[in-house]
Amino acid sequence: MRIIRRSLGICLWCQVMLVVPLVLLLVQRPKLMPLFEKSKEGCRRVDTNSDQLNVTESHTTKDVDGESETRAPVPSHTNRTKAPSKPFIHPSKPFSSPSKRPLRADDFEAEPKWSFDDDYKMDPFSSNTSCPSSVTSNARHSDWLSPIFLPKIKIFMDNSDFSNEIWDRLQHFIPPFGWMELNYTVVKDVVSALPPLPDQQILQAAQKPQDPQCFSCAVVGNGGILNGSGVGREIDSHAYVFRVNGAVIKGFEDDVGSRTSFYGFTAYTMLASLSDTQLKKRGFSKIPKDNETRYILFAEAPRDYAWLDALQKNKDIIKGTLENYRKHPRDDFGDSFDPKKLFVSHPDFMRYLKNRFAHGDILKTHRWMAYRPSTGALLLLTALHLCDKVSAYGFMTDDFYKYSDHYYDVKSSPIKFYANHDFRLEKHLWKHLHRENIIKLYQRR
Ligand SMILES: *[C@@H]1O[C@H](CO)[C@@H](O)[C@H](O)[C@H]1NC(C)=O
Ligand SMILES: *[C@@H]1O[C@H](CO)[C@@H](O)[C@H](O)[C@H]1NC(C)=O
Ligand SMILES: *[C@@H]1O[C@H](CO)[C@@H](O)[C@H](O)[C@H]1NC(C)=O
Ligand SMILES: *[C@@H]1O[C@H](CO)[C@@H](O)[C@H](O)[C@H]1NC(C)=O
Ligand SMILES: *[C@@H]1O[C@H](CO)[C@@H](O)[C@H](O)[C@H]1NC(C)=O
Ligand SMILES: CC(=O)N[C@H]1CO[C@H](CO)[C@@H](O)[C@@H]1O
Numbered sequence: 001m002r003i004i005r006r007s008l009g010i011c012l013w014c015q016v017m018l019v020v021p022l023v024l025l026l027v028q029r030p031k032l033m034p035l036f037e038k039s040k041e042g043c044r045r046v047d048t049n050s051d052q053l054n055v056t057e058s059h060t061t062k063d064v065d066g067e068s069e070t071r072a073p074v075p076s077h078t079n080r081t082k083a084p085s086k087p088f089i090h091p092s093k094p095f096s097s098p099s100k101r102p103l104r105a106d107d108f109e110a111e112p113k114w115s116f117d118d119d120y121k122m123d124p125f126s127s128n129t130s131c132p133s134s135v136t137s138n139a140r141h142s143d144w145l146s147p148i149f150l151p152k153i154k155i156f157m158d159n160s161d162f163s164n165e166i167w168d169r170l171q172h173f174i175p176p177f178g179w180m181e182l183n184y185t186v187v188k189d190v191v192s193a194l195p196p197l198p199d200q201q202i203l204q205a206a207q208k209p210q211d212p213q214c215f216s217c218a219v220v221g222n223g224g225i226l227n228g229s230g231v232g233r234e235i236d237s238h239a240y241v242f243r244v245n246g247a248v249i250k251g252f253e254d255d256v257g258s259r260t261s262f263y264g265f266t267a268y269t270m271l272a273s274l275s276d277t278q279l280k281k282r283g284f285s286k287i288p289k290d291n292e293t294r295y296i297l298f299a300e301a302p303r304d305y306a307w308l309d310a311l312q313k314n315k316d317i318i319k320g321t322l323e324n325y326r327k328h329p330r331d332d333f334g335d336s337f338d339p340k341k342l343f344v345s346h347p348d349f350m351r352y353l354k355n356r357f358a359h360g361d362i363l364k365t366h367r368w369m370a371y372r373p374s375t376g377a378l379l380l381l382t383a384l385h386l387c388d389k390v391s392a393y394g395f396m397t398d399d400f401y402k403y404s405d406h407y408y409d410v411k412s413s414p415i416k417f418y419a420n421h422d423f424r425l426e427k428h429l430w431k432h433l434h435r436e437n438i439i440k441l442y443q444r445r
Helices: 002-008 012-027 135-140 164-170 184-192 232-236 267-274 277-281 302-313 347-356 375-386 423-435
Strands: 059-062 068-071 216-220 240-244 262-265 294-297 342-344 389-393 439-441
Touching: 164 184, 184 302, 216 232, 216 375, 240 375, 262 267, 262 375, 267 302, 347 375, 375 389, 375 423, 423 439
Parallel strands: 216 240, 216 389, 240 262, 262 294, 294 342, 389 439
Antiparallel strands: 059 068
């Protein structure tokens, strides 16, 4: 068997199994198996960064119902930019039946992988840029990025992004990568209330004839490297300025600029920032609210959907979510809250960023469910898919130990590493993107 496998690349049995699962899935009670990492037992993990078609071998695993049985492996097509030529399960096919109890994160000992894990909602109306040297065109010339970069992926959700089929599909992924363990009614209400987003390339949609060909964006992280940097004017000179979480401006204009075109947050990071004592000392008492400011919510947990529901319906947050912070989300936006100014990350886009750009090692462990890219990373990677040119300020560099955690820290303190993020991976990613001429990463000499 081993010899055959070596000579063929994949075993014969596996080749047969490329075709069978689709039939099984449609005919049988649809149950998909996570591709656990159990190399000792002969199963290989599907590498989501490989361009080859890799298949896990047969193995016995604990089913989501608790029964133990041998099941056909699910093929994973991984040729990302092309339409799949091998069998794959289309996202619009239902995967769960109402009689079954919903999937739970606890069912899995490590991050589950599904055949449709790497399939994402695309935006057919995504507009082309006329910028001669944009992120998209530079990515096309990068051996590393061209196979993984999807310039036309759908970035934000609108009211077309809820249906029972989508609900069933996204049940397989925990938030922010999907909707596992969320409340059906709340998700349905929230997504259905989002305004239509006919052209999600929101920056290019604003394009007028007199506008520049290339839209530049400055993404401002909160790193201590910005303290004393003097790059405030440079930041403000970009067409758009992105900020995140505790985005202190007052008193730091010379270093971080003063404009905010986009403010990125999760319900928790925003509310926690607003109640942070250190940030309070810096006068951070409200989120940025310029006349140009728009908002990007990275919906990372059930509480984000509950918070958004309350924001949309102009009511208090339900008990058991974030009511210890501020009960009434509208208060943070003011009376003139305009739903069109709030963009909500698409779970497919979040999963794409995790799978292809920031796949933390912790995902292979039993603590997999805690992991997500940091809010700053989500914002920078979002800008990468919206803008023609991206400059990153206040993001982690190799000499991070020389700087305080944040530029606004009252007392210098070393950067904190959190178990649920992978800052080293992110630091490496920024450096790599900078080297490949995709972003300009601010570094001090
Ligand atoms: C993936 O795409 C490349 C070209 O980009 C192609 O050569 C290769 O055959 C494709 N692989 C599969 C499995 O379709
Ligand atoms: C966008 O660009 C691609 C390739 O450059 C081209 O084939 C396509 O027609 C363009 N679409 C629009 C809407 O301009
Ligand atoms: C889901 O949310 C609705 C509306 O808030 C609530 O009435 C319902 O009890 C929730 N369902 C579950 C299973 O928690
Ligand atoms: C919005 O901001 C721009 C740029 O600072 C300014 O020129 C304009 O007057 C402002 N508009 C309003 C209504 O405040
Ligand atoms: C920021 O820079 C100022 C001036 O160089 C310095 O006095 C201060 O200690 C720095 N703050 C932190 C948190 O390192
Ligand atoms: C991650 C992984 O298993 N990648 C393998 C995919 O299949 C090719 C060809 O069989 C291997 O060379 C890769 O190592």
